[in-house]
Amino acid sequence: MKYDTILFDLDGTLLYTLEDLTDSINHTLTEYGLPTHPIENVRRFVGNGLRMLVVRALPDGENYDKFDQFFADFVDFYNNHNRIKTKPYDGILETTKELSEMGIKMAIVTNKGQTASNSLLDDFFKPYINIVIGDDGNHKRKPDPEPINLALEALDIKDKSSVLYVGDSDVDAATAINSGLDYILCTYGFRDMEDLKEFSPVAFIDSINKIKEYL
Known part of the structure; x- marks a missing residue:
């Protein structure tokens, strides 16, 4: 087996989170009297963390005079409403269980905030995946390699040649390339x-269970 460690992206790779993200950003926009967005627009806004989602959703971006308060209100609302419509993609739970039973080490590396990431890890992936590196404000976000390195450190992995990264976006591809990792891209996600x-x-895969063919 070439790879004994897999690092997963979260949104668009393991979990379908788009509706809760859309509902949360539109709720906050409505509260501030600002125009809302259809779900297909929000699909294009995600991938670089919650702050960048807000920047892209606001008409004036970071120049909005209430940006900081808007961002705080959005994050608070999303943290309390991030499991309403969110669900694992087909085959995710079965595949992560099987990979764990095969002895594969796994972690999640995401630009989502750490609080939301922790709750989603607890709800959907433990005990098969027990580590998530989210955006806690203390390190750089993907596509910088820093969160990847933090995950590898947490897993006590030093040989990157045995590590496979799995994501669904251009950000994920850049993350893997910047980190010196082999990677797989999922075509069922947000891109x-x-x-x-x-x-x-x-490989490009249209179902997560196909990942086993490339180990």
Whole structure:
């Protein structure tokens, strides 16, 4: 087996979170009297963390005079409403269980805030995945390699050649490349093949259970 460690992205890879993200950003926009967005717009806003989602959703971006309070209100609302419609993609729970039973070490590396990431880890992935590196404000976000390195440190992994990164976006591809990791891109998530075709991963997969073919 070439890979004995897998690092997963979260949103669009393990979990379908788009509706809760859309509902939360639109709720906050409405509270501030600002125009809302259809779900397909929000799909394009995600991938670089909650702060960048807000920047992209606001008409004036970071120049909005109430940006800091808006961001705080959005994060608070989302942290309390992030499990309403969120669910694992088909086959995720079965596959992570099987990978764990095979002895594969796993962790999640996400640009989502650490609080929300912790609650989603507890609700959906323990005991098969027990580590999540989210955005706690103390380190750089993907595509910088720092969160990847933190995950590898937590797993006590030093040989990157045995590590596979799995994500669904251009940010994920850049993360893997910047970190010196082999990677797989999922085409069922927040980006489609047209968005990903410029990259050269180990494989493109349309179902998570196909990951076992490349171990």
